[in-house]
Amino acid sequence: MDLNDFLPYLIGIPVLAAGAAAAVGVRRRRPGGPTPPPADGAPSGTAVADRPSGPSPVAPDVLDRPAPGVDDLVVPEDLAAPALETPEPTAGRLRRLRERLARSGSPLGTRLLGVLSRDHLTEDDWDELEETLLLADVGAGPTDELIAALRTRVRVDGLRDGEQARAVLREQLLALVDPSLDRSLATTPTTGEDGTRVPAVVLVVGVNGTGKTTTVGKLARVLVADGSSVVLGAADTFRAAAADQLQTWGSRVGVPTVRSDRDGADPAAVAFDAVRTGVADGADVVLVDTAGRLQNKAGLMDELGKITRVITRTAPLSEVLLVLDATTGQNGLNQARVFGEVAGVTGIVLTKLDGTAKGGIVVAVQRELGVPVKLIGLGEGPDDLAPFDPEAFVDGLLQA
């Protein structure tokens, strides 16, 4: 799916929302009510909340989980079946990116333009440009490249006026952001060797607090609006409230959540059951949220490695999205490096871009990991997630 093709929501939203509700359905389990047995009676430590009736998938013995208690299979009252919402089209979201960048004080592009529009650029002016880029988290390498390219353009063509300065800066910033990178999300189901339909599996990783759970919830809305059927896996079993949070996101758009209510349950077991549920339900996409613990690289590698191994017994991983908080600058880059090494990241979600005028992190993180920014978070609202569009982003930076 090409993210930039989300725009057709505009036409299909009422139909798609109704279709999604019908296709996914919401079945509420009552507290204290009977626990549906797994298909073959084997124990399963996870439960599927807000899911249409059907057999529960069963995890392999190797995962060694305890049998469920009734409490494991109960949807709390306050999380049950709210009215289904209609996600907002992404077309408006790109416009909002520009508005938010403009509101964020003095965007990077405006400050650069202020210097470039001066009559005769002195060495002090070039130093100011360099400092501005570094302070905006563009990173040393890309900053040097941009300065060198601008110097060449100024030397060869001269900069006659502000308009020309803007055009040159736009061209050079765009080159840094790299419009040639493939930013589409792999969310198309495939067919297994035995002819079964295999959902696309998207694993979402990142340090705690960066916005993983929120991003999974927002992405589920985007996919539902696009006509896909989705299953969520709450494999963040470290933070007790994360599964509730995810389930709330899912239930608002009729998407079931596979979860365990046991604190500290094995995240790989939840991920496994989520994927099996996706297969059993004939879902298009399974989105798996993970915990963001970064105690040490070995621990992270163990946990993510196990989750990946267990998932890929049933379905290949289509995407590993790394969620990064745009306001954390260099710190975020250090985290990105570790996750990049252990998790085989295929795309970056840059959250909280609404909270920073330092758009340069987009460039730095792409360079650091060698993978594209695919989605950006623009706020805490349910539809504040947009496909990353290099041109809209650079135009947002450059507007007055």
Ligand SMILES: Nc1nc2c(ncn2[C@@H]2O[C@H](COP(=O)(O)OP(=O)(O)OP(=O)(O)O)[C@@H](O)[C@H]2O)c(=O)[nH]1
């Ligand atoms: N302003 C803003 N806030 C965001 C954005 N994305 C997420 N947040 C907020 O960031 C906070 C943390 O988000 P979570 O989704 O709980 O983060 P997490 O990475 O799942 O955290 P853990 O479960 O602890 O690992 C919440 O208050 C979100 O509303 C964004 O794009 N902009």
